[in-house]
Amino acid sequence: MPNLERNKLFEVINKYRDSIKIAVETDQRSVTYKDLNIEVHKLSAGIKRMNSKNTIIFIHNSIEFITAYFALVYNNSTIIPLYYELSIRELIETYDFCDVQFIITNSDGIRKIKNGNELFFDNSNFFNIDKNEFYLNSKLEPNDNNEECKAGVILRTSGSTSNPKYVQLSKDSIINNVIANIQALDISNIDRSLIILPMAFAYCFHSQLLSHLLVGATVILKPNKIYSFKGFVGLLNKRAITNFATIPAFLISYIKQGSLVDVNCLNKIYIGADFFSKDLRSKLQKKFPNTQLYITYGMTEAGPRISTLKYKEGSNDENSVGRTLNQVHVKIVDHENKSLEPYEKGEIVIATPSIMIGYYKNISLTTMTIKNSRLYTGDYGYLDEDKNLHLDGRIKNIIKVNGITINPEEIEECLLHYREIKDVYVTGEYSYISGQKIVAYIVCRHKELCVEEIIKYCKTQLSKEKVPDKIYKVEVLSKTSSGKIIRNRGGQYD
Numbered sequence: 001m002p003n004l005e006r007n008k009l010f011e012v013i014n015k016y017r018d019s020i021k022i023a024v025e026t027d028q029r030s031v032t033y034k035d036l037n038i039e040v041h042k043l044s045a046g047i048k049r050m051n052s053k054n055t056i057i058f059i060h061n062s063i064e065f066i067t068a069y070f071a072l073v074y075n076n077s078t079i080i081p082l083y084y085e086l087s088i089r090e091l092i093e094t095y096d097f098c099d100v101q102f103i104i105t106n107s108d109g110i111r112k113i114k115n116g117n118e119l120f121f122d123n124s125n126f127f128n129i130d131k132n133e134f135y136l137n138s139k140l141e142p143n144d145n146n147e148e149c150k151a152g153v154i155l156r157t158s159g160s161t162s163n164p165k166y167v168q169l170s171k172d173s174i175i176n177n178v179i180a181n182i183q184a185l186d187i188s189n190i191d192r193s194l195i196i197l198p199m200a201f202a203y204c205f206h207s208q209l210l211s212h213l214l215v216g217a218t219v220i221l222k223p224n225k226i227y228s229f230k231g232f233v234g235l236l237n238k239r240a241i242t243n244f245a246t247i248p249a250f251l252i253s254y255i256k257q258g259s260l261v262d263v264n265c266l267n268k269i270y271i272g273a274d275f276f277s278k279d280l281r282s283k284l285q286k287k288f289p290n291t292q293l294y295i296t297y298g299m300t301e302a303g304p305r306i307s308t309l310k311y312k313e314g315s316n317d318e319n320s321v322g323r324t325l326n327q328v329h330v331k332i333v334d335h336e337n338k339s340l341e342p343y344e345k346g347e348i349v350i351a352t353p354s355i356m357i358g359y360y361k362n363i364s365l366t367t368m369t370i371k372n373s374r375l376y377t378g379d380y381g382y383l384d385e386d387k388n389l390h391l392d393g394r395i396k397n398i399i400k401v402n403g404i405t406i407n408p409e410e411i412e413e414c415l416l417h418y419r420e421i422k423d424v425y426v427t428g429e430y431s432y433i434s435g436q437k438i439v440a441y442i443v444c445r446h447k448e449l450c451v452e453e454i455i456k457y458c459k460t461q462l463s464k465e466k467v468p469d470k471i472y473k474v475e476v477l478s479k480t481s482s483g484k485i486i487r488n489r490g491g492q493y494d
Contacts, residue, residue, distance in 0.1 A: 009152055009171040010073045012178075012214045013037055023213060024063050025220045025239070031063055033216070036070075039063075043071040047127055050134075052077050052102035054154065058091065058109050060084040061199050061221050064129045066209070068104045073152065073171070080154045080166075081200040083404070084109075086463045088116030094156055095124065098166060098360060101138075106130045154360050155202055157300050165407075166360035167300045169202075177303035177354035178210045180325035184308040185270060185294055187243075189216040192265070194236065194244040196222045197403060202304040203272055207296070208245045229254050236263050243268035247403035248280065255283045263288065272296035272305075272403075278319040285313055297321035297391065301375055303354030306330070307389050320388040328352040330389060332382055342385045345392055348377045399428035400436050401465045408438075411468065414461045415440060420449045425477050425485050426468065440468040443477060 013023070016033035023033045031039065055077045059065040065081075072079045080098055082091060091113065094100065105113070107130045114121045126135040152171035181187075185207075193212045197204035212219050220239050226232055232254075235241070242265050251271070269284075269291055285293055293311040298304040307330070309322025324330050331339050332346040340346045351374045358366035369376055381391045399406045408426035415424045423443035428436045442454070451471045458467045477485055 008073075009175055010070060012175075012210055013040065013070055016213075016216050019216065021216065022218045024066060025218060026063060027223045029063070036063075036067065039067045040070040040074060043067055043129070044074045046132060047071060047102075047104070048075055050102050050125070050127070052125075054078045054080055054098050054100045056091075056095065056098075056100050056103040057081045057200070058084065058103055058105040058113075059129065060106075060108075061195060062106075063221075064106060065199055068129060069205075072104075078151050078154055080156070081205065082156060083198050083200040083463065085198075085465070087461060088113060088120070089461060090463060092117060092120050094166075095120075098154055101125060102127065104129055110135075151357055151360075155300050165362065165365065168357040168360050169303060169354075170357055173303050173354045173356070174206055174210070176327065177305055177325075177352075178206055178214055180327060180354075181207050181305045181308075182211050182215060184305070184325050185211070185296075186268070187211050187215055187217065191215075191217040191242045191268075192220060192240055193217060194220050194222055194239065194241045196244055196246050196250065201403070202300050203298065203403060204245065206303065207272070207298070207305050208270070233263060236266055240265045242266060243270065245270035245272065247272065250402075251280075251284055255280065255287060263291070266291050268292050268294060270294045270296060272298060281311055281318065282313055285311065295321055297389065299377055299379075301356045301369065302328075302350060302352060302377075303356070305354075306350055306352075306377075309388070317384070317386065317388040320384065320390045323388055324350070325352075328354070330383070340382070342383050345380060345382045348379045348381050348389070348391075350375050350377065399426075399438060401428075401438060404465050406438070406466055411438065411440065411458075411462065411466055414458065414466075415442065415454070417461075418454060418457055420445050421454070423477050429470075437469040438466065439470045439472070441472050441474050441477060443475065444473055447473075449473070 013033060013036055016023070017037040019033040021033055022030050023036045024031050055072055057065060057068045057072070057079060059068065069079060069081065080094065080100060082094060095103070102125045104127045107128060110126065110128055123137050125138055127133070128135070150170065151168035152174060153169045155167045155169065157165045157167055191212060193208060195204060195208060197208070199205045199209060209219055220241065222235070226235050246269070248271060266288065267290070269288060271293065272295070281293065281295065295309040295311055296305060296307070298306045305325055306328055307322045307324045309317065309320055311318060329351045331349050332344065333339055333349050334346045355370065355373070355375050358370065379391060381389060383389055399408055408428070411426045412424045415421050415426070421442050422445050425441045427439055429439045430436055451473070454471055455467065
């Protein structure tokens with residue numbers, strides 16, 4: 001593919017502005033690269049007068065999401081894509097913390113926001129992309145579009161409501177990572193890639209959607225109505241899908257089912273966002289014997305991709321996450337920051353041109369995470385003699401549910417607002433069937449406290465991935481002498 005390192009992010013679609021090849025397919029409609037480019041410029045002209053600096057996109061996976069993204073890129077706005085299943089409380093938290101002036105959403109999003117918090121709706125600025133309508137309720141500060149914005153995208157990751165984490169990535173860092181990802185995953189313009197994951201996350205939007213659009217391939221958005229394994233396989237065949245990216249939790253339930261119906265065109269499956277054991281890799285390969293598995297490792301702060309393994313059962317590296325992408329350099333360090341030898345375990349540290357600018361409005365956390373231009377991942381692992389990277393657990397106290405990074409303190413903070421809960425500890429426990437699950441241990445003020453009522457409360461305050469799957473009542477929580485909870489629970493159930 002041509003050298004694109006110096007191109008701006010907008011060139012992802014602009015380079016094919018005259019192509020009549022299908023860029024994006026949905027159940028409802030398809031758009032060519034030419035049509036997509038026209039829609040982007042039309043929307044860009046419509047919202048240009050807003051002169052918005054930090055702008056939220058709050059739309060489900062759709063052509064409209066993609067159009068809004070590139071319209072904001074063209075207008076030099078900083079984009080804050082938000083997962084559509086976030087609660088309205090979490091949306092408002094992001095709006096306030098990230099100094100947002102403007103939200104692009106659709107008719108369903110307008111209803112969701114208005115019903116969730118009418119006061120916020122009446123005092124904020126919105127654009128309904130379905131109806132091309134503005135709802136302007138507050139003053140917008142002018143934005144000098146002649147000045148290049150430092151951050152092209154701000155991505156919401158784990159963090160408590162009192163100390164949220166928002167990763168800032170530059171346009172150049174995104175493009176650098178996308179180009180390296182294309183090379184590592186053997187993506188070409190003949191691919192037809194099925195999008196399953198939420199586009200608000202870097203793993204999907206950067207590593208899959210942008211990577212395929214940059215080479216002139218076609219992406220297909222998965223219909224929400226496809227749930228069963230048989231229906232999924234039927235979709236792969238009907239749409240002549242050549243690849244899809246997903247997370248282990250999505251595949252585990254399929255692995256346990258019967259023989260796989262032949263998939264005619266599928267030649268690649270990209271798996272990331274969590275640990276995927278050697279045993280599960282082998283079982284999945286047997287389900288898709290003619291399909292190449294790619295095991296990927298990354299984190300949002302890295303742009304996001306770090307390494308890729310082109311899986312081959314029986315090879316020496318089959319249990320690793322492969323070698324780093326082009327221009328990504330990794331080393332393993334101990335607690336004194338000393339570089340370790342092959343097979344010695346420590347923290348994974350990387351250097352890459354795709355590294356984040358930093359956490360938005362959180363200098364202290366940025367300086368803890370980036371030292372001497374190197375990213376300290378918080379992940380525990382080692383390098384083998386062939387420089388393949390192996391993961392061996394997480395140093396940071398995070399949980400991953402369906403590929404979404406969750407900070408347990410955020411859930412604890414929410415539960416502690418429930419008046420009948422005295423103390424709480426939230427952790428992740430592994431389920432073989434469905435991957436990581438959230439488990440809460442609570443100390444109650446009264447024994448008669450109903451667990452079902454707590455779950456109901458959580459559903460009103462948290463997005464669905466953050467609602468505990470299991471809640472246990474305990475008499476006391478183990479704590480250190482300084483009063484901090486000892487986080488040594490976790491394990492496996494089922």
